[in-house]
């Protein structure tokens with residue numbers, strides 16, 4: 001019989017959500033154990049946001065150089081994928097160790113192995129050295145999601161997002177299936193390396209949660225960079241060929257490819273926890289939680305990507321939910337109230353949005369001001385080809401929403417997060433001094 005370890009709280013999953021919960025619970029004086037079965041740090045820093053943006057850094061350096069090719073910069077701007085990958089690995093390879101080090105510094109216990117519930121109060125952890133039984137007063141489930149499978153012939157031959165972010169070589173021909181965040185971001189990266197990229201989109205648009213004008217602009221720019229886009233098309237089969245792979249398209253054509261990437265959404269990891277034994281309900285969207293992120297078992301909470309909440313599944317929201325669960329376990333009684341959630345697609349260029357969407361403004365009787373910022377000093381200086389925004393104002397003249405496209409959209413959007421939170425007006429913005437010239441010093445031009 002295995003020994004039983006007892007804790008105030010056990011956190012399953014060491015991604016942004018689980019780590020945030022564990023740190024705050026420990027800081028509040030609770031005994032805490034974190035259980036992880038794969039890479040300490042979870043998706044975002046190991047095979048998600050951070051490696052993606054590291055690879056994008058090389059792509060951006062190339063784009064910047066290309067933009068100045070007719071304006072005084074003479075350079076060879078070819079990307080060396082293996083070197084770019086090595087630079088990425090230098091950061092990501094140390095991530096699990098650094099995360100574990102932080103847990104040790106915080107004196108948070110940790111177990112390495114897959115966890116599953118034995119009953120409503122007990123967890124079994126399959127550690128390499130043998131099974132461990134954990135009994136905690138409360139549990140936090142933060143096990144995230146994994147890439148969804150593609151149920152087609154040869155679906156198992158496709159590459160998922162984690163594999164793409166560690167590819168040793170970029171093949172000459174790349175097929176990417178999907179029209180969401182990952183498909184667009186990976187198409188932006190792959191085409192910049194010189195690959196022939198085919199983006200196969202099931203519907204008639206990409207990025208359907210984003211402002212359609214800006215999604216169209218991004219699509220056009222990707223096409224200009226050489227991405228072949230197929231709308232209203234599916235890949236019906238992937239097959240092995242002498243030269244690599246081939247992807248059959250629903251309209252009958254076949255594309256030869258060194259790589260077929262599937263970016264067709266993500267599946268919650270809730271199915272691997274024996275949740276039924278703990279009385280925790282879930283569905284295909286994840287674990288069902290109430291407004292306190294409590295599951296159908298009052299001592300078990302769920303947050304981050306695996307929780308079926310009405311917000312985008314991002315590192316920021318996971319982190320916020322992890323911290324919120326820790327507060328609830330420390331006696332906080334209010335329902336979760338999310339702050340503004342900025343969303344960004346890290347393509348070439350980027351699209352970012354926050355607050356009331358311009359497309360929703362008319363219904364609310366709000367005003368939308370549209371700005372073509374391409375010739376503004378900040379963007380002319382950087383030789384950007386297209387920068388634009390739509391800013392939403394309420395009847396009091398306060399900014400309540402913003403959407404933008406451009407190479408620096410992920411930074412500019414944060415000024416709008418602040419402006420909306422502070423209910424900024426033109427007068428208020430002019431009372432502050434920003435370093436000049438900079439993106440922040442442009443703020444007053446939006447009123």
Ligand SMILES: Cc1cc2nc3c(=O)[nH]c(=O)nc-3n(C[C@H](O)[C@H](O)[C@H](O)COP(=O)(O)OP(=O)(O)OC[C@H]3O[C@@H](n4cnc5c(N)ncnc54)[C@H](O)[C@@H]3O)c2cc1C
Nearest residue numbers: 013015016017037042043048049115143144304305314315
């Ligand atoms: C390619 C890609 C790019 C992304 N880019 C961005 C971005 O730019 N910005 C952004 O905000 N978000 C981005 N995301 C989303 C972001 O990575 C996730 O929202 C975030 O990691 C969710 O955190 P989490 O802690 O809920 O889950 P995860 O980070 O997935 O962590 C869950 C952990 O639980 C572990 N686990 C699972 N099952 C068990 C078990 N039974 N026992 C023990 N451990 C278990 C897993 O191994 C994992 O380490 C991206 C995602 C992907 C895939």
Ligand SMILES: NC(=O)c1ccc[n+]([C@@H]2O[C@H](COP(=O)([O-])OP(=O)(O)OC[C@H]3O[C@@H](n4cnc5c(N)ncnc54)[C@H](O)[C@@H]3O)[C@@H](O)[C@H]2O)c1
Nearest residue numbers: 178179180181182183202263264265266313314344345346
């Ligand atoms: N920049 C960011 O913040 C960022 C980046 C990457 C991922 N993420 C997170 O990861 C999640 C997953 O990203 P994603 O791009 O895989 O998902 P997504 O939900 O953004 O897009 C999935 C796409 O695949 C299509 N699709 C679904 N099933 C299909 C099928 N069988 N055949 C063809 N197409 C199909 C959908 O129509 C959609 O276009 C995002 O929703 C987001 O939460 C965030």
